[in-house]
């Protein structure tokens with residue numbers, strides 16, 4: 446802990462200035478929590494992993510002992526600064542539900558890669574904080590580090606973890622990317638946000654693959670987001686029809702949340718404005734992508750992370766569900782693809798067209 450350098454009044458003043466700076470850098474939500482580990486949060490993480498709900502995400506299991514709480518990762522941390530950046534859509538995320546010749550890309554992936562945008566803003570905020578308190582230390586995180594961003598956001602009062610397990614904010618619904626800064630400065634914590642789900646169950650019934658074994662619990666192995674992004678081999682047959690035309694991620698449980706009615710697309714960071722060609726891409730075009738064309742189309746997009754093979758695999762599942770006979774030629778060609786996962790998906794899709 447940084448002792449003596451700051452009086453409580455000076456820390457309170459710094460907190461206010463930090464909030465203002467974070468907003469200037471594009472964050473719409475800012476909150477503070479203690480960095481002490483919470484045993485209940487840790488217990489739930491280990492329970493989730495023990496149940497196998499993380500599927501193939503071995504990195505969740507490998508670093509669970511440090512993911513479980515801030516001080517398990519970094520014992521010197523005193524505070525967590527939880528931050529949210531809005532990506533609120535200006536259009537209905539479910540609009541392409543009944544357009545089988547088109548592919549649905551989840552809202553979060555239609556603009557620039559949030560890892561880059563949020564990380565850049567976090568680093569700028571971190572530099573500013575170190576200038577204000579040179580004797581303090583900090584670490585910044587977005588998504589990929591062993592940090593439980595949602596429960597920390599709830600502890601810091603920026604929203605609550607809804608029954609779909611995502612963070613919901615009263616002002617921005619569930620359309621927030623999260624980031625966190627761990628600091629050695631002992632900032633006063635905010636009060637945790639109370640759960641505002643009440644008797645609502647909309648996200649639980651909206652899920653096409655029945656991925657919630659219970660409210661607040663997700664079995665990632667059944668989630669279309671996991672199946673289309675994280676899962677590397679052939680997609681298990683039992684989920685292929687339910688995937689419909691979702692080729693990258695899924696928004697169904699998010700889109701139905703009633704708290705989104707307070708979210709305003711004007712709060713969205715400009716980096717997350719959808720790229721025109723990713724709002725309603727045609728399956729016929731996507732099935733033609735070779736490696737070079739894939740890289741060019743998805744430069745700067747989070748989609749580039751999954752590589753051409755997994756992406757075309759997803760498009761083939763959507764093609765098989767489309768009933769569009771004019772896709773037969775493209776699908777038949779892909780049965781000969783060098784990537785066996787692509788060829789397997791093409792073999793599945795072809796007789797359905």
Ligand code: B12
Nearest residue numbers: 486489493551588594610611612622623661670671694695
């Ligand atoms: C692994 C991961 C996934 C996995 C697993 C998702 C999951 N729910 O865990 C998969 C690939 C499926 C996934 C999908 C998505 N993800 Co993701 N993902 C992550 C990641 C890297 C880790 C999440 C994690 O720790 N999971 C482990 C489980 C155990 O944690 P948990 O969900 O928080 O579990 C808690 C609850 O279950 C709770 N709990 C358990 N029982 C009970 C009972 C009660 C009563 C209560 C109150 C709570 C409770 O306690 C557990 C631990 O405290 C985070 C980034 C990060 N580092 O945090 C992004 C993150 C969660 N993902 C994000 C997004 C945007 C998505 C998608 C919306 C993308 C999309 N459109 O396709 C979907 C949403 C799917 C869904 N319904 O969750 C955002 C969410 C932002 C937000 N507002 O919440 C994050 C925070 C990334 C970011 N930096 O912005 N993701």
Ligand code: SF4
Nearest residue numbers: 652668669695697698
């Ligand atoms: S993202 Fe889609 S598949 Fe995953 S839990 Fe939500 S509704 Fe179900």
Ligand code: SF4
Nearest residue numbers: 607608642645648702
């Ligand atoms: S849809 Fe309803 S139950 Fe699900 S997170 Fe939103 S308010 Fe909670």
